[in-house]
Amino acid sequence: MKQKPIYGVMAEFETPEQVLEAARRTRDAGYRSIDAFSPIPVEGLAEAVGFDWTALPIFVFLGGLFGGCTGFGMCWYANVISFPLNVGGKPYNSWPMWIPITFELTILGASLTAVLGMLALNGLPTPYHPTFNVPRFAMASTDRFFLCIKAKDKKFDLAQAKAFLEGLHPHGVYEIED
Amino acid sequence: MSSSDTVQPVLDRAQRRALALGVVGIVVAVLLGWRAHDAVIGWQKFLQSYLFAYVFWTVVSLGCLGVLMLHHMTGGWWGYPIRRIVEAGSRLLPFMAVLFIPLVFGLGSLYEWAQPDKVAADPILEYKKPYLNPSFFTARTIIYFAIWILLVYLFNKWSAEQDRTGDPRLQGRMASLAAPGFVIWAITMTGAMIDWVMSLDARWFSTIYGLIFMISGGLAAMSLSAIVVRFLSDYEPLKDCVEPKRFIDLGNLMLAQVLLWTYMSFSQFLIIWSGNLKNEIPWYKERMAGNWGTIAATLLIFHFFVPFFLLLQRGMKRRIRNLATIAVLLLLLTLVDVYWQIEPAFGTPPELKLLDVFAVIGIGGLWIAAFLGQLKKRPLLPLHDPRFEAVLEHQHGD
Known part of the structure; x- marks a missing residue:
């Protein structure tokens, strides 16, 4: 008999404290590829599932740097190379005038990178996700909390992972078909 | 209270040292003025250095009052560990009023x-x-x-009452005074800085001037708070609240103030530079020539670029130790900024004058000694602030 591909195993909890505790114990048990779903922000949950680093700040910094260089470069090119114009006897290379544009484009570059980078890194919008195959997962947007061990985890074994999650006293444990 | 027993001797010792330093500083500064070959010039030089040191430490006290009102209005975890520190700093304003007296007698030596x-x-x-x-x-x-x-009197009185009675209405009362108080603070501080500092050069004026000092004051008050919290964090009761992450907001506010200071200072420069009017540009011309220009460049690098890039990093803000190190830099550079604003007006070359050093140490030593004395008077954390209690409960709950 051919087994259906499995994305992972998911446990349902009723309170944020339970899912937080469960996430900590799952990581302590050695699982690394885990994820949690909650209708409200839960303090400490991101750290508990091992989300402690993101490349986003680096992208935002580079985006800001790019914006700033573009702003300054644009002004410099226009005023010094392309169309030098004598304004009130000031030198062509009047850099103080260009700082506001440099500043604005730094902000623009950084904020656009922050929004687009966030979407690129978290994969939103996602029209389909394997977790949707669990009917009760719809409650993750109302009043239930879910913890998921993914099949790609090195330690993953369907029976073991299910048994482990059962041991955390959840409201229910579900297999997620891929 | 056994918890304060441990920190009390440390504060006592620091206070004695600061007091000794302050007395030595003032005495040496007076002697340096006294011993000048010409008594009139000596008195004038003394007053110039005194004004510089006085303005810096008064701006720190005023910054404490501003930060206190800001936090009463907005709330937020960042303000609770530093509430008592800025309250103690603000309570030094009567002391600064007394220290103004020598200046009243020396107006003729200072202002044209x-x-x-x-x-x-x-x-x-x-x-x-x-x-x-x-x-x-x-x-x-x-x-x-x-x-x-x-x-200062009202905020400190109500805060003490809150400690005693835990009456939840007091928080609302402080918040309602803080909003108009902040506006009044901004107007009076603009007036004071125009009078005390800007009028040294009576032909020059800038409307953003008071704002620059307000930002400097707020930044100095927050930097001072970060340094004091760093020292107190080795002892109860602050030991419990210095877990990493808790000070990110304070670090972010310091970053915002660094940006604001740069924004205001640069706006003033850009407008005057663009206008290029002969009654406005001399102020910048003398502050950008020779060694004054070197100091201006130092301010740009160490008051903006270095703290800006340091404070952008989360790791720097997570640990109070790192934040306190940046705070020392910012406090020093605020001092340099006040120096750069004031001293060129006296037409002296930019050299490190002993009189300036001892005046800053003198008033600073007395300020710190009085500050620690005020800090010791009350519990180091607010006792019955309803919002703070809610946060603490949540923290211990999980």
Whole structure:
């Protein structure tokens, strides 16, 4: 008999404290590829599932740097190379005038990178996700909390992972078909 | 209270040292002025250094009052560990009012507009005489201090009452006073800085000037708080609240103030540079020539670029130790900024004058000693702030 591909195993909890505790114990048990779903922000949950680093700040910094260089470069090119114009006897290379544009484009570059980078890194919008195959997962947007061990985890074994999650006293444990 | 037993001797020792340092500083500064070959010039030099040191430490006290009101309005975890520190700093304003007295007697040595012969010879000074004259100047200063001391008195009185009774209505009362208080603080501080500092050069004016000092004051108050929290964090009761992450907001606020300071300072420069008017540009010309220019560049690098890039990093803000190190830099650079604003007006070359050093140490030592004395008077954390209690409960709940 051919087994259906499995994305992972998911446990349902009723309170944020339970899912937080469960996430900590799952990581302590050695699982690394885990994820949690909650209708409200839960303090400490991101750290508990091992989300402690993101490349986003680096992208935002580079985006800001790019914006700033573009702003300054644009002004410099226009005023010094392309169309030098004598304004009130000031030198062509009047850099103080260009700082506001440099500043604005730094902000623009950084904020656009922050929004687009966030979407690129978290994969939103996602029209389909394997977790949707669990009917009760719809409650993750109302009043239930879910913890998921993914099949790609090195330690993953369907029976073991299910048994482990059962041991955390959840409201229910579900297999997620891929 | 056994918890304060451990920190009390440390504060006592620090207070004694600061007091000794302050007395030595003031005595040496007075002697340096005294021993000058010409008594009149000696007195003048002493007053110039005194004004510089005085303005810096008063701006720190005023910054403490501003940060206190800001936090009463907005709340947020960042303000609770530093509440008592900024309250203690704000309670030094009566002390600063007393220290203003030598300046009242030396107006003629400091300000051109206080010298009748110069005023008579200069139509601009003559024109400004109804505002810039010694008696009105002194009256205004008395009004500024009266308003500040009233605000300080009310906030500290209600805060002490909150500690005692835990009456939840007090928080609302402090918040309602903080909003108009902040506006009044901004107006009076602009007035004070125009009077005490900007009028050193009576022909030059800038409307953003007061704001720069407000930002400097807020930044200095937050930097001072970060340093004090760093030292107190080895002892109860602050030991429990210095877990990493808790100070990210304070670090972010310091970053915002660094940006604001740069924004305001640069705006003033850009407008005057673009206008290129001959009554405005001399102020910058003398502050950008020679070694004053080197100091200006130092400010740009160490008051903006270095703290900006350091404070952008989460790791720097997570640990109070790192934040306190940046705070020391920012406090020093605020001092340099005040120096760069004030000293060129006296036409002296930019050299490290012993008199300046000892004046800053003198007033600073007395300030710190009085500050620690005030800090010791009350529990180091607010006792019955309803919002703070909610946060603490949540923290211990999980």
